[in-house]
Amino acid sequence: MNISVYYSSITGNTRKLAAYVSEELRLAGYDVELLESLDAVKKRNICEQEPDVTILAFWCRRSGLDDLSAELLSRWTGRKIIGIGTIGGNVKGSYGERVRENVIKEIEQENACLGVGICQGSVDLKRIERRRHLPKESKHYVSPEKYRRVLRTQGHPDQEDLDSMVSFALKILRDLHTC
Ligand SMILES: Cc1cc2nc3c(=O)[nH]c(=O)nc-3n(C[C@H](O)[C@H](O)[C@H](O)COP(=O)(O)O)c2cc1C
Incomplete structure (x- = not known):
């Protein structure tokens, strides 16, 4: 095959x-x-x-x-x-x-x-970094909790x-x- x-x-x-x-x-x-x-x-x-x-x-x-x-x-x-x-x-x-x-x-x-x-x-951290600093109301905002989840994807x-x-x-x- x-x-x-x-x-x-x-x-x-x-x-x-x-x-x-x-x-x-x-x-x-x-x-x-x-x-x-x-x-x-x-x-x-x-x-x-x-x-x-x-x-x-x-x-x-x-x-x-x-x-x-x-x-x-x-x-x-x-x-x-x-x-x-x-x-x-x-x-x-x-x-x-x-x-x-x-x-x-x-x-x-x-x-x-x-x-x-x-x-x-793994989620690209460079792509996420900017979104951590957006206003909390933004739909693209990455909260500390979400960021911790993103960190856990590293190495995958x-x-x-x-x-x-x-x-x-x-x-x-x-x-x-x-x-
Ligand atoms: C522009 C962009 C959009 C993404 N959208 C999603 C998504 O909708 N859902 C998701 O689970 N991951 C999303 N991701 C994360 C990627 O799917 C994930 O990091 C993937 O492993 C990247 O594969 P690669 O390293 O082969 O490029 C997105 C990444 C980028 C760059």
Whole structure:
């Protein structure tokens, strides 16, 4: 089975996730190609035959896909796609569930979604710093409590996050074999 893994990443979290998952899937015997979504959108160095399975590695923006991943997805039809993503918000609980549901809907528009898994990514502190000093009434204000949560995201995705995404993808791929 051949698999193309496309990743979009600004600060490196999703690149790390995509590279790790690709390597582990290769070790598990799959034929894996790792590609940058940006290159694919600009059609640089992309000579891809349609793969058996596409993995779309995205970062979360506005509780859904980042723009580059959404752009790439809009060019595909009829693919079997697994989404794996890093998010700054809380993975567990209702927020994480909402992100997963949004991404599943986006993929299902023209393609078959085999599943979407998300893990914690580090939030860029530079991006948050300015928002700590906004008026408290501003919807972008980051309170001390919120800032403490952001600090706890640092260092993610960690080994446990990466391994959980590998297990997630492997389970889907093995289930495909047995279908
Ligand atoms: C412009 C921007 C918008 C973001 N919006 C969200 C969001 O709506 N929800 C969320 O959970 N994380 C959000 N994040 C956090 C990123 O999804 C998270 O830090 C991710 O791991 C970044 O991945 P990367 O390092 O591969 O770029 C946002 C980050 C940026 C830069």
